Amino acid sequence: MNVLFVLAAILFILMLTIGGAKGARSFISLFLNFIVILVTVIFMASPLVDPILLTMIACVVISCINLFYINEVNSKTTVAFISTIITIGILFFFIYFITKKVQIQGFGEEEFEEIRIFSLYIGIDFIRLSASVIIMSTIGAITDVAISITSPMKEIFHHNPHLKSKELFTSGMTIGKDILGSNTNTLFFAFIGGYMALLIWFKDLSYSFGEVVNSKIFSSEMIMIMCAGIGIALVIPIAAGINAWYLVRTKQKEMKNDE
Amino acid sequence: MKIILKNIQKLSKKQYIYIAIIAFCLLTSIIFVYNNHSLYKRPIGQITEISLEEKDEVVDRYGNEDEVFKQQIIAHILNGEQKGEEVYITNEYSSSGSYDHKYEAGQEVFIHIQNHTTEDGETSASITDVKRDKYLVMIAWVFILTLLLIGKRQGLFASVSLAINIILLSYALDLYVHTSINLLWISGILAILFTVFSLLLVNGFNEKTYAAIIATLLGTFFALFVAYVTMWLTNENGLRYEEMQFLTRPYDIVFLAGLFIGSLGAVMDVAISISSAMFELYHKNNNISPDALKKSGFDIGRDIMGTMTNILFFAYISGSIPTLILYLKNHSQLGFTLSINLSLELARALAGGIGIVITIPIGLYTTLYFIERKRAKS
Numbered sequence: 001m002n003v004l005f006v007l008a009a010i011l012f013i014l015m016l017t018i019g020g021a022k023g024a025r026s027f028i029s030l031f032l033n034f035i036v037i038l039v040t041v042i043f044m045a046s047p048l049v050d051p052i053l054l055t056m057i058a059c060v061v062i063s064c065i066n067l068f069y070i071n072e073v074n075s076k077t078t079v080a081f082i083s084t085i086i087t088i089g090i091l092f093f094f095i096y097f098i099t100k101k102v103q104i105q106g107f108g109e110e111e112f113e114e115i116r117i118f119s120l121y122i123g124i125d126f127i128r129l130s131a132s133v134i135i136m137s138t139i140g141a142i143t144d145v146a147i148s149i150t151s152p153m154k155e156i157f158h159h160n161p162h163l164k165s166k167e168l169f170t171s172g173m174t175i176g177k178d179i180l181g182s183n184t185n186t187l188f189f190a191f192i193g194g195y196m197a198l199l200i201w202f203k204d205l206s207y208s209f210g211e212v213v214n215s216k217i218f219s220s221e222m223i224m225i226m227c228a229g230i231g232i233a234l235v236i237p238i239a240a241g242i243n244a245w246y247l248v249r250t251k252q253k254e255m256k257n258d259e
Numbered sequence: 260m261k262i263i264l265k266n267i268q269k270l271s272k273k274q275y276i277y278i279a280i281i282a283f284c285l286l287t288s289i290i291f292v293y294n295n296h297s298l299y300k301r302p303i304g305q306i307t308e309i310s311l312e313e314k315d316e317v318v319d320r321y322g323n324e325d326e327v328f329k330q331q332i333i334a335h336i337l338n339g340e341q342k343g344e345e346v347y348i349t350n351e352y353s354s355s356g357s358y359d360h361k362y363e364a365g366q367e368v369f370i371h372i373q374n375h376t377t378e379d380g381e382t383s384a385s386i387t388d389v390k391r392d393k394y395l396v397m398i399a400w401v402f403i404l405t406l407l408l409i410g411k412r413q414g415l416f417a418s419v420s421l422a423i424n425i426i427l428l429s430y431a432l433d434l435y436v437h438t439s440i441n442l443l444w445i446s447g448i449l450a451i452l453f454t455v456f457s458l459l460l461v462n463g464f465n466e467k468t469y470a471a472i473i474a475t476l477l478g479t480f481f482a483l484f485v486a487y488v489t490m491w492l493t494n495e496n497g498l499r500y501e502e503m504q505f506l507t508r509p510y511d512i513v514f515l516a517g518l519f520i521g522s523l524g525a526v527m528d529v530a531i532s533i534s535s536a537m538f539e540l541y542h543k544n545n546n547i548s549p550d551a552l553k554k555s556g557f558d559i560g561r562d563i564m565g566t567m568t569n570i571l572f573f574a575y576i577s578g579s580i581p582t583l584i585l586y587l588k589n590h591s592q593l594g595f596t597l598s599i600n601l602s603l604e605l606a607r608a609l610a611g612g613i614g615i616v617i618t619i620p621i622g623l624y625t626t627l628y629f630i631e632r633k634r635a636k637s
Contacts, residue, residue, distance in 0.1 A: 119588075226399060
């Protein structure tokens with residue numbers, strides 16, 4: 001029996017018993033997302049297609065799965081979707097600039113053993129690839145924050161329909177602030193868990209503080225965590241702003257139609 | 260401009276002091292990191308001149324086309340005994356840049372100075388790494404400022420708890436490397452400290468936090484237990500440890516520790532979401548029935564379980580993309596590539612998902628227990 005198969009089966013049973021139909025959808029969404037990543041990687045291996053463009057397309061598909069498939073198509077998920085795409089667009093410029101400047105693309109010397117046997121001149125722009133990786137690793141968190149803001153905001157507006165868009169925006173920001181910390185934390189631990197082996201290797205090599213800070217692997221790891229945090233923080237005002245504007249405008253339209 | 264001025268006038272004295280402190284820290288750290296060359300033992304060179312010598316089109320044995328360039332670099336040593344001297348460096352880089360770098364004038368790099376000099380009396384050297392510390396400090400400031408600007412107090416807490424966690428982790432790994440304590444024990448204690456610190460710092464001392472702490476620990480320990488038993492029952496069939504082969508330590512233990520710590524954040528998030536929502540309902544209506552609380556707890560859990568597992572999934576899998584592409588471009592079979600590079604990541608994501616889902620009922624019942632206890636008291 002394969003470990004992955006057993007774990008997947010346990011996860012599926014748990015999701016189904018605790019989450020019912022929505023749990024089953026959540027499990028299938030994981031599977032769909034895996035296929036999206038796979039297809040993206042296969043396309044990325046072609047030097048003709050730009051990795052960043054591919055990642056943008058992949059992000060659109062992934063956001064559709066995470067928002068529209070797990071939940072459903074409604075104003076909450078639509079606004080969350082738009083905010084996610086805008087945030088990722090802004091983030092891409094920032095991250096691409098950083099990966100180019102700090103030169104964190106590709107593999108670190110600590111990983112050389114692993115890649116030694118391969119031909120490294122493969123004609124793929126690794127700077128663009130690194131920027132894509134950073135975006136891709138935060139897309140789950142960004143969609144999560146977006147939907148966590150738009151959905152209670154609608155609830156608040158439903159209970160207090162007289163709210164102005166500015167007040168609505170403020171309450172969206174308040175919700176966002178509460179989830180900011182826990183979401184950066186989630187990603188922090190996930191990245192640390194994923195790089196446990198390399199971090200131990202660093203300690204085994206007894207690197208000095210200066211060597212650790214300047215090494216490619218450590219700095220790219222830190223940049224990944226910080227860019228993820230910036231992305232999560234950025235989506236908060238974007239989602240709150242668009243949602244406040246949208247909710248108040250639809251309300252006004254409805255009132256006009258009633259008259 | 261007018262709006263900015265108006266906002267500045269609105270600031271209180273306390274806020275002025277905060278801004279002054281932040282500005283001071285920002286400036287000192289940046290001045291420090293731009294002038295810290297003497298603190299490094301390794302020689303640092305600043306590139307003053309660059310000339311492109313050669314450009315070759317190469318085709319590797321799999322038909323991948325790439326360009327390889329040769330740069331002649333003159334660098335100025337900034338620290339150590341040879342400070343002020345010039346060295347000559349030859350650098351080769353490719354357009355893809357997976358394991359090489361294109362350097363530009365003005366850049367600062369760590370160099371290795373060769374002892375012998377060439378016929379012309381020039382000292383030759385090679386570049387070992389880029390000096391990345393100044394960029395790291397600047398990005399850290401962008402991160403901190405964004406969090407402060409948008410999150411205010413909570414942003415501050417998030418940055419502080421991140422810093423504490425990094426220090427704790429570094430200390431714990433030191434302990435592991437220098438003693439013979441089992442890594443799983445260290446991770447267990449580390450997990451307790453992480454959870455207690457992070458949750459108390461953000462949510463304060465109250466029953467809501469206590470319920471979340473207990474649920475988080477039970478949930479992550481359950482995920483670890485399930486992963487451990489599965490690995491034991493299946494004889495670790497399907498897990499490929501090739502990506503850890505540089506380690507001289509037991510792979511499976513390191514993997515389990517990573518799995519454990521990795522799922523911690525997501526599980527914490529689920530636990531606190533459930534406990535704070537349930538306490539909110541209780542505070543609004545003290546007579547709410549346990550069944551109604553349970554139902555809304557499950558509703559919240561259902562809503563977050565999909566997105567939370569997806570967060571973990573993307574955070575784990577994305578990091579492997581460059582390696583996957585390297586394998587594929589070297590004509591490795593897709594199945595082989597995936598099983599070698601993704602088996603550990605997928606196992607981590609699945610086990611993390613199990614932790615997330617099981618925390619929903621665990622969190623629900625612990626919170627219910629705390630609420631009932633509070634109700635009995637009042």
